[in-house]
Amino acid sequence: MDFTNPYIGAKRMRLEQHQLAQAIRLDMAAELDAINLYTTHVDSTDDPLIKAMIQHIVDEEKEHLAEFEQILFRLDQLQHDKVGGAQHEMEERKKAA
Numbered sequence: 001m002d003f004t005n006p007y008i009g010a011k012r013m014r015l016e017q018h019q020l021a022q023a024i025r026l027d028m029a030a031e032l033d034a035i036n037l038y039t040t041h042v043d044s045t046d047d048p049l050i051k052a053m054i055q056h057i058v059d060e061e062k063e064h065l066a067e068f069e070q071i072l073f074r075l076d077q078l079q080h081d082k083v084g085g086a087q088h089e090m091e092e093r094k095k096a097a
């Protein structure tokens with residue numbers, strides 16, 4: 001089976017921008033899931049070499065997530081614009097705390 005072919009079982013097609021944004025959100029969910037899963041693996045062993053290797057993978061998944069986020073921001077301007085509002089709200093809540 002060819003695991004590198006994303007079109008297995010589906011006709012090869014081009015996606016509209018909003019459809020690609022939806023696909024990227026799913027990719028981001030997969031990265032988040034991988035981060036949580038691999039972190040449990042890090043926590044499950046006392047072997048320092050294995051811990052370090054898996055932690056490296058966790059860190060890479062976090063980079064992938066950030067990269068997908070940048071792609072999503074390019075595809076969805078509203079999603080991008082929400083970042084500033086969320087940062088502002090966090091700063092306001094920090095001041096109030």
Ligand SMILES: [Fe+2]
Binds near residue numbers: 060061
């Ligand atoms: Fe990844």
